[in-house]
Amino acid sequence: MNIVLGITGGIAAYKTPELVRRLRERGADVQIVMTASAEEFVTPTSLQAVSGRPIRTNLWDKEAEASMSHIELARWADLVLIAPATAEIMARLAGGGAPDLLTTLCLATEAPIAIAPAMNRVMWANPAVQANRDMLEQRGMRILGPDVGSQACGEEGAGRMLDPDDIAAAVCDPEFAGAVVDGPLAGKTVLVTAGPTREPIDPVRYITNRSSGKMGYAIASAAHAKGARVILVSGPVMLQEPNGVEVQRVETAEEMHAATHASIVDVDIFIAAAAVADYRPADRATQKIKKTKDTMSLELVRSPDILASVAALGDVPFTVGFAAETERVRDYALGKLENKKLDMIVANRVGSDCGFDYDDNSVEVLWAGGERAFPQMAKTELAHELMDLIVERFTSTRGPDTQPALSIVSIKD
Ligand SMILES: Cc1cc2nc3c(=O)[nH]c(=O)nc-3n(C[C@H](O)[C@H](O)[C@H](O)COP(=O)(O)O)c2cc1C
Numbered sequence: 196m197n198i199v200l201g202i203t204g205g206i207a208a209y210k211t212p213e214l215v216r217r218l219r220e221r222g223a224d225v226q227i228v229m230t231a232s233a234e235e236f237v238t239p240t241s242l243q244a245v246s247g248r249p250i251r252t253n254l255w256d257k258e259a260e261a262s263m264s265h266i267e268l269a270r271w272a273d274l275v276l277i278a279p280a281t282a283e284i285m286a287r288l289a290g291g292g293a294p295d296l297l298t299t300l301c302l303a304t305e306a307p308i309a310i311a312p313a314m315n316r317v318m319w320a321n322p323a324v325q326a327n328r329d330m331l332e333q334r335g336m337r338i339l340g341p342d343v344g345s346q347a348c349g350e351e352g353a354g355r356m357l358d359p360d361d362i363a364a365a366v367c368d369p370e371f372a373g374a375v376v377d378g379p380l381a382g383k384t385v386l387v388t389a390g391p392t393r394e395p396i397d398p399v400r401y402i403t404n405r406s407s408g409k410m411g412y413a414i415a416s417a418a419h420a421k422g423a424r425v426i427l428v429s430g431p432v433m434l435q436e437p438n439g440v441e442v443q444r445v446e447t448a449e450e451m452h453a454a455t456h457a458s459i460v461d462v463d464i465f466i467a468a469a470a471v472a473d474y475r476p477a478d479r480a481t482q483k484i485k486k487t488k489d490t491m492s493l494e495l496v497r498s499p500d501i502l503a504s505v506a507a508l509g510d511v512p513f514t515v516g517f518a519a520e521t522e523r524v525r526d527y528a529l530g531k532l533e534n535k536k537l538d539m540i541v542a543n544r545v546g547s548d549c550g551f552d553y554d555d556n557s558v559e560v561l562w563a564g565g566e567r568a569f570p571q572m573a574k575t576e577l578a579h580e581l582m583d584l585i586v587e588r589f590t591s592t593r594g595p596d597t598q599p600a601l602s603i604v605s606i607k608d
Pocket of ligand 1 (some may be wrong): 202203204206207231232280281282283284311313314315318495499
């Protein structure tokens with residue numbers, strides 16, 4: 196695979212030698228094109244050493260043009276990957292200008308283009324940046340991330356460049372360029388949350404639950420197979436990332452809440468499949484707590500309710516809840532369906548012999564005026580059946596011409 200790697204002037208450019216190595220490990224030939232600003236953050240010398248190719252920086256480099264013109268470079272590429280992608284390059288790409296080598300090449304290539312945005316969280320949330328992001332995506336560019344977490348500027352939020360290894364894994368996936376564009380969810384964006392959350396007590400201990408993330412990951416995969424663009428906000432799990440899905444990793448309920456809200460404006464279908472901790476320690480000790488007393492108490496406070504906060508956004512989404520219960524599963528699920536005014540709920544029994552961490556699951560789906568039971572089957576298979584039902588209910592209640600958002604809330608796996 197021939198990859199033109201465009202590097203632009205963001206602080207995350209310091210991670211690009213690592214990205215080049217990860218791409219080359221997966222068999223890619225990497226030709227680097229840097230913007231002038233990128234050279235302020237990482238040297239062409241380092242990048243030339245790791246890529247094994249001379250770096251292209253200037254549209255007006257006569258020698259480089261003579262050996263491989265920018266048009267030949269555009270033809271050579273199987274993929275143009277821009278990482279990190281600054282707010283500025285996104286604006287230049289959205290505007291269709293070609294003032295430098297990288298943008299000229301992007302206009303001249305027939306290869307797919309993927310960008311991994313990286314910037315301060317406030318920049319990322321800026322409506323101008325979001326509008327450019329939407330436009331680029333509508334034109335078929337693949338947007339990788341950004342990730343949520345601590346930023347170089349000292350802030351926390353959405354805007355970190357995805358991990359180099361995750362970018363390399365995503366773009367080198369054979370399905371990447373030929374992403375599914377057909378199916379009942381084509382043109383829709385689905386956001387799935389999955390896995391448990393970890394709520395720190397001190398630097399070495401945390402509260403969590405038994406969720407493996409398997410159900411949520413399978414749902415993300417099934418939604419992708421139906422043609423949707425899928426964002427997976429994942430708590431800490433030991434699972435392989437689903438093909439063609441953009442994964443954002445978080446740890447705590449608060450981070451999951453922030454990541455969900457950072458992406459929710461673009462989302463048609465919100466699938467909150469995570470087992471979010473309902474409570475977290477009121478204080479996080481900065482040093483390891485020593486065993487000096489015979490007993491100790493932890494004060495817990497409520498974690499943010501992701502469902503409630505999404506429901507409060509204004510739009511009335513088609514909402515499907517998942518209820519993981521150890522007893523009176525149907526009763527509790529029906530209560531949740533009514534209290535939270537959901538359109539559908541999936542009742543899921545969890546315990547020592549089923550549910551969490553098992554590869555199989557059986558569920559009962561309830562909605563006003565109907566129900567359907569799904570017998571024990573592999574979670575991967577169940578995910579497809581559930582997505583079929585969701586699409587069916589969504590279409591029949593909202594109709595094909597409407598464009599409502601659809602939420603699936605709290606799948607506990
Ligand atoms: C120290 C520093 C760090 C920066 N980090 C980022 C960043 O992470 N993301 C971003 O979009 N812009 C960042 N900028 C601003 C860009 O460098 C600036 O918009 C530049 O014009 C981008 O040009 P380019 O897209 O052609 O590389 C940073 C600027 C400075 C001075």
